[in-house]
Amino acid sequence: MKLPLSYYSNQDVLFMAQDLLGKVLFTNIDGEITAGIIVETEAYHGVSDKASHAYGGRRTDRTETLYNQGGISYVYLCYGIHHLFNVVTSVEDDPHAVLVRAVEPLIGKEIMEMRRNMPASKAAISAGPGSAAKALGIDRSFNKKDLNGSDIWIEDHGIHYSSDTIVAGPRIGVAYAQEDALLPWRFFVNGNKYVSKPNKI
DNA sequence: TGTTTGATTGACT
DNA sequence: GTCAATCAAACAA
Numbered sequence: 298m299k300l301p302l303s304y305y306s307n308q309d310v311l312f313m314a315q316d317l318l319g320k321v322l323f324t325n326i327d328g329e330i331t332a333g334i335i336v337e338t339e340a341y342h343g344v345s346d347k348a349s350h351a352y353g354g355r356r357t358d359r360t361e362t363l364y365n366q367g368g369i370s371y372v373y374l375c376y377g378i379h380h381l382f383n384v385v386t387s388v389e390d391d392p393h394a395v396l397v398r399a400v401e402p403l404i405g406k407e408i409m410e411m412r413r414n415m416p417a418s419k420a421a422i423s424a425g426p427g428s429a430a431k432a433l434g435i436d437r438s439f440n441k442k443d444l445n446g447s448d449i450w451i452e453d454h455g456i457h458y459s460s461d462t463i464v465a466g467p468r469i470g471v472a473y474a475q476e477d478a479l480l481p482w483r484f485f486v487n488g489n490k491y492v493s494k495p496n497k498i
Numbered sequence: 499t500g501t502t503t504g505a506t507t508g509a510c511t
Numbered sequence: 512g513t514c515a516a517t518c519a520a521a522c523a524a
Binding site for chain 1: 521
Binding site: 499500501508 | 512519520521522523524
């Protein structure tokens with residue numbers, strides 16, 4: 298059920314952002330296993346996307362992760378406070394990534410409740426990229442990790458949303474990307490309460 | 499070496 | 512609705 302590394306080599310990051318909806322993201326931290334259904338993503342389209350850290354082919358210590366072959370994680374600290382988790386996709390030297398913005402708690406809910414200090418019935422426990430990463434215990438030590446390993450991985454549980462249920466809209470918090478900020482590259486499960494606002498059309 | 503800023507959240511008015 | 516928190520990356524000098 299664990300997705301093979303070949304899954305992540307698809308070069309169409311917009312397809313990948315949609316296909317990851319319904320997949321189940323697992324972490325194993327000191328034997329504490331938690332998992333959530335991915336319900337909100339954003340696509341970051343490599344060198345041509347002004348919102349991407351790799352825009353214009355920028356290569357730095359941080360962005361080097363993005364240039365790897367798909368199938369690893371890209372985790373960075375945002376606003377000095379929040380860890381944001383991405384799935385690196387496509388092939389080597391093609392720095393596409395999918396940001397996981399929200400998950401629906403599935404396994405290890407009690408552990409997530411401890412990490413977030415709120416009941417899993419509250420949508421805020423894992424809505425939004427910083428919250429989802431914290432609920433799953435993801436921090437910078439997860440950067441550049443193999444998504445087929447024993448610390449973090451993604452499974453296909455056969456959860457399928459109809460094409461009517463998956464909707465697209467502009468990405469959040471990327472106003473600095475000017476015209477690219479308007480691209481409808483945010484995908485989410487319409488009406489799912491664990492999706493950050495707006496969560497329905 | 500110094501300055502700016504961010505793929506956000508939560509607390510507060 | 513507004514706004515502070517908090518720090519590493521990116522870039523200017």
